[in-house]
Amino acid sequence: MYSIVGKNVARLDALEKVTGRAVYAIDLKLPRTLHGKVLRSPYAHARILRIDTSRAESLPGVKAVITRENTPERRDGVVILDQHILALHVVRYVGEPVAAVAAEAPEVAEEALDLIDVEYEELPAVFDAEEVMGPNPRAVIHPYRASYEQETPLGGRPIPFDPRHPNVFNHFEMHAGDVAKGFREADLVLENRFTKAKVQHCQMEPHTAIAQVDPDGRITVWTGRQGIHRTRGHLAAWLGIPPSQVRVISPYVGGGFGGKEVFAHEFLAVLLAQKTGRPVRISLTREEVFTGTVTDVQSTIWIKDGVRKDGTVVAREIKIILKGGAYADLIPMTVRGCTFAAVGSYRIPNLKIDSYGVYTNEPAAGPFRGVAVPHVVWAAESQMDILAEKLGMDPVEIRRRNLLCEGDKNAHGEIVHSTAARECLERVAQFIEWGERLQQGPGPWRRGKGIAVGNKHGLAPAACSAIVKVNDDGSIEVRHGADEIGQGANTVLAQIAAEEFRIPLENVKVTFGDTAFAPYDLGSTGSKTTYHTGNAVRLACQDAKCQMFELASGKLEVPVSELETSGGRIHLAGYPDTGIAIADLFVHDRARGKYLPEVGEILGKATWVQPGTPMDPITGQISPELASEGRRVNSFYIHGAQAAEVAVNEETGEVKVLRLASAFDMGQPINPKLCEGQMEGGAGMGIGGALYEELVLENGAALNPTLMDYRLPTTTEMPKQDDFDSFIEAAPHKDGPFGAKGLGEGPIAPTSAAIANAVYDAVGVRITDLPITREKVWRALKGETGRGLKNRPRLFWDREMSEGKDGSTKALGDKHE
């Protein structure tokens, strides 16, 4: 059916990347470049009394020093404008930028930082999520934030400053059915608390920005980014200049995962370049990447389920606290986004979700692959195994019983479309030989299996555009504004264009990463590129074809409606050998140029607008009318499942992942190998979060902000090749380009729960706080922290926040162990 869609073509950048010739922002240096360094706060919370830069300024080789004194006072942010680029009166986390220096050499800039005298008055700081939710936290972090936060269709509701919980800034809630009634009718009500540590994206390429200011004031910034147009908008707004005066160039990006958003160093590089008239390069150290960009949120999740004896989940209540750190700009999107994980997988008639964003005096959190969906899936899919055990059911069977199917109505009131959740579940169960008993050896290692499902929603509303140029030799060029963050966006978009033109892939060139030429795109974020940008590319191709057909129609004396293109020719539909070559639309000039005699160029262009669908602000449901039109809150849901086999050392608590299978639906896969890559990468990142990763903070200061001390898993922590498999369960989406959806964030979602369930299966230890470290398992095995669920979960703030509501907390704890 398709000529190139669905085929495992090699990545367009394969040769460049394997030969080391692909260019990343960190590779770039301009002539006469100065090197910038950032002085950062050593305190988690302090008032700045005085900054003296005179000694730094007089150091030979120092070209500029900037502080709050000579920096625009305008705050920056997307959803919450809570951040000054350089701290104004107060620093709110260890690592907050206070001053920046540009010098002839990095060492000189570094030395100059030591010569800047900053006098601080330390303030009390707050770090604990549960303390923060309460009325009298030790510190109030943003007391004057009334105007900070903007409503966004992708975020929860802003919470204005409230002295009862002054550090709570955002709340998203949804309801379906009657959760109190559901709990009353359940045979078993079970509540648990799950937490996940602060982790960081750990992209291989540290953040690097190079800014250059033209003599006419125009600014160019090279930076590895997700969302070049948004960066341009941020810089222009903050500098107070028209967006067209700013050009952002993002070459290949060495990993994004949500953590290549706009950060202070980009603004500071521009400011220093403006001050010095020379290009300024700021490349963050790994420590700065950990504490000066963003991390994932740290979460605390209470999940309470009511279930019938047959395994049907009849009611679920979830409370989520997400710590945004000291500056929480984009976190409202995570506050809302993570809740969809509870909607997308299961048929739960009575549902109540409350999700909160809170400030603490910790390094800022931001978007991270899955926007906390993995946190919710971690809680929910651990819970499903606990429920199954209580009911004496098979964990796969309890999931089967509750999974949403095509055509079902979900908790938003959406009609479910494009799901292969069940097929994914069966596929990984088959891989892991579910139901077959594992042979246990004589040593300390105990083996166990675990399984989990998960889903990730696709962004909506959103818009992206694309341009497709038809070249004078009949080849085409796709210009897009999404980012090549390693996921293979360029290859997928080229395949979509090649399919639309019916030409070989080598006749498609992709241009990206430069706001000067790439049309508007939100950027590679939220698993959106294949679906959203892909749709824009497809529409732009259709526009270009239309323009071609209009030019050809007269020459061929065939109406436009009867023309088709394939193999570089324009021909009567169905007759590929008739008609004319695309190249022959061009006049061949004597001087070896080819041109079009009228229209300048054939440039197809289009915007793909993915509408959102209004939800009831309290229930989170869409109207039945919109639902019956097939409208959805999100553009799509990625469904999938993972199954893991682990070995746990009873003596040391060490956990090894022996086997891991992923199965996901991504609509029609455009490039199956790239989909497998996403699944393997997601599972690998999932293993990190499940077993190893934690940015350890003490009084807000990171203790392990290096790749030596932060335990990022490597290939040796992954299952061996044959035991690490990925399966595609295509479920074409009616609105996707050739039926495609996104995929990237899905495969990280179920990993932690699958592994935790396998650990429990192996040694009967239920760890509820990620990561599942050796120490935690060992202590649990020793009985120190409880084997199973000895720790009574607390919904301590429930009365506080839910006061005056249904009082359903009476049911809490009654029926569970």
Added chain:
Amino acid sequence: MYSIVGKNVARLDALEKVTGRAVYAIDLKLPRTLHGKVLRSPYAHARILRIDTSRAESLPGVKAVITRENTPERRDGVVILDQHILALHVVRYVGEPVAAVAAEAPEVAEEALDLIDVEYEELPAVFDAEEVMGPNPRAVIHPYRASYEQETPLGGRPIPFDPRHPNVFNHFEMHAGDVAKGFREADLVLENRFTKAKVQHCQMEPHTAIAQVDPDGRITVWTGRQGIHRTRGHLAAWLGIPPSQVRVISPYVGGGFGGKEVFAHEFLAVLLAQKTGRPVRISLTREEVFTGTVTDVQSTIWIKDGVRKDGTVVAREIKIILKGGAYADLIPMTVRGCTFAAVGSYRIPNLKIDSYGVYTNEPAAGPFRGVAVPHVVWAAESQMDILAEKLGMDPVEIRRRNLLCEGDKNAHGEIVHSTAARECLERVAQFIEWGERLQQGPGPWRRGKGIAVGNKHGLAPAACSAIVKVNDDGSIEVRHGADEIGQGANTVLAQIAAEEFRIPLENVKVTFGDTAFAPYDLGSTGSKTTYHTGNAVRLACQDAKCQMFELASGKLEVPVSELETSGGRIHLAGYPDTGIAIADLFVHDRARGKYLPEVGEILGKATWVQPGTPMDPITGQISPELASEGRRVNSFYIHGAQAAEVAVNEETGEVKVLRLASAFDMGQPINPKLCEGQMEGGAGMGIGGALYEELVLENGAALNPTLMDYRLPTTTEMPKQDDFDSFIEAAPHKDGPFGAKGLGEGPIAPTSAAIANAVYDAVGVRITDLPITREKVWRALKGETGRGLKNRPRLFWDREMSEGKDGSTKALGDKHE
């Protein structure tokens, strides 16, 4: 009437250039770049017997050596495909590329050249124009050239190989009236022979090319060029790959003047980059610029005029020989182009022109500011003064009497449009105080005045395109494929776009010099950019406005036809404060992006096609029908005049230009200051050609190929500021953008004749071979070479070439001294 057209706004690149931050190709280096050097022939004509590169290849640091053995055999060229990139069997001039080397450092590459052993067998060589025209020249340079030359509407007729004159390759002829009858009816027939030495463009920036080959085979070449799309076409055709695989980037160009066409070093850089997998940079030495790129043609011109007693020129016959050197690719355009100079200025009822291109064993000639029009004007305007003297007339008066006026029919049969030739003549006469006697001092210096008119035609047929993007802040971007060769193209095109949008100039950005984004353009050549590219920009603006109006029409509920734009708003025509801001056509996205909900981007695009008009192949005339429709052979004619006052030292022969005025029409000037710059630059270059410049060859080898030995005039050779003036005589052209024409080539045309006439006025010496060196004047003053016209001009080959025609040569020499 106009808001920005006609205003002296500062050049867009002024700040960049005066601060030294503008980037030229020669400034560029890529990481890991190898340095290329070219081995060139020491013989003017020789057979290559053997090339041994083994010693060069084994030199440490050498990465590749290429010769005819590993270079495509395909020839390159535009009009005449006469050139192998590396000599195949024969070298035809001193400086012809024979081999090339890429090495880690330029010194290593240079050393490697010395280690390449080439065995030559020297062949007889031919250099003399008049010998070349004859039947038995010492050498036949391109015996197998049957398939070389292509017909072009811009060139003369290819002459196939003919043993009677084997090195003559191109001929253009035109006739008007009956020239024999004209001479019979004349009161005076006068014939003279004028020559002009070989000169070079001497652009400040030597030619530099950097080639990079992507792992997927795509090629990028940075090179300072006139005509990026043509370069792309050449490289692709020669390499046998699709044009879209080649990207040519030409940043600011440090001078073009016709001499930044495509040359061997660009191909060699690509080939070496392909071989080594690394970027290769070849930057020519000044000597290579002189002998390895192109020079101007060297000309010999016989001009014979028949004139009535009242000064009316009734007949003119011109024979022109242009030496193309060993490879004459583009010379057919010069062969034809130079003849228009005799058509455009005067009303001459009987005209006969024959123009020939010939090969010699000398460095190749190519396009040079004015395509030999200055040569013809030099001859014709010297001749006008000689005629005036014979008739006892005032030189200004004889010109007045013969000048073509608006509405006249010229020798092509075109209706003259847009001429201010008369106003220009009067203006410079006034400046120089024509008619007022100069006071002669007591010393050896004698002062004199001279005057000359001239014209240069504008290119046709031709096509160019432009793209205009409307930004989300209401500013616009112009993308064009012409070149910023220092002439101010970007500024002029921005003014045109700003006028069309009625916005300030700072709201227009210009993008150029990159085939990846610049639409097709012939390049900055033939004084075409303001008129041709300007028209394309204007049409593209109109297309963009139309797209904007369509988007606004619905919002405003006003039909498209009633909308206008100014000041960044779209409004009801005549009501600039109504309507909406252009920026508000864009949806403002929460994430600080702005996008268009449907059309991707507003991208206006257009091609300006300047049709040519068919001429009778023998008479060079267009049909009366086409003439009456206003059709023209050329797109426009630039008319102008120059007047000079010189001082000649009777003892040494030295000539000083004391005062020089230029006056030209360029239609409506877009930027008068830039027009004055063109006039001053042209006059300066004209002074060089008149008095100083000559590339001296001995047996085909250049004796003075350095800026130390080649006498390029500097500011000290120019008149002082107040004595060096430029005047604009606007004559708006109905088809030009806002009435503009071109200008660049015009102001070099009359300079030599004005100076020669002034020298004659001062000391009575008539020099007919440029440059008018001190030695020539001194010898003439001594009587060695004749004072006045003692040398009898020879139309020696006239009988040979004109055999069987009207036998009018009987009149030759009869009536003149």
